[in-house]
Amino acid sequence: MGHATIEWVYVGVVIAILVYIGADAWNVERLLEHVPEDAQVVRVTGQQWFWTFEHEDGTREIGQLHLVKGQPYRFEVTSLDVIHAFNIPDYTTMMDAVPGRVNTVWLVPDQAGEYLIQCREYCGFSHYQMRATLIVEEPGAEAEITNAAESVPSKGATAVAS
């Protein structure tokens, strides 16, 4: 086996592996794009510097989001001022919130508990405080969602008011 042959072998192996990961990544992206038909819609609105969530039944929440375990949700994400990014790190979910545009992303919360929601796109002075809480509840044990007007505002919203 000559000098050039071994080089061609590793060129071939590397190309094959790259073809494989390209196909694999494409396939996973394709799977994740498909939103389940029974997904409930939650409208997510970002603004400096807090998140507002509106459920299908019209219930609105500020700074916290109540979801039910095992139920798929489709988030329609938008912004009222500058570009934000709706991010739930524990559920590997992220989507840009762009003014004048509605982007969608979906997830199924599979574990009950409290999780962080944060802005993942620098959006101004209190960007680091633009956080909310995702509360995933067991089916049948959902707490009554507090009306947005009575809920405790997020730190970001407080910073705006002060």
Place this chain on the structure above:
Amino acid sequence: MVSHSTIILLLIPAVAISLFGIDSAFAQESTERYILHRVEIWGLFYRLMVVAFVIGAVVMGSIFFVVWRFRESHPKNRSDITPAKTGGTHH
């Protein structure tokens, strides 16, 4: 002698198919009704990390082999005609 293009053409499907085979052999059947982003994305990430290290190992291994095998002092590269026998002239 098999041509280089033939080697590449055979290697690409062979490696790709074997990787898919390994992937499906170790794949766990999901009992969930829905796809979980977290599982899929982290699974993809770990597979890509394995691939990255495999590529690194293949390339580095090949380079080490070529450097070791084709060095001047390798026994297979030594000729009976040495500078001492020819008076220092090259052939």
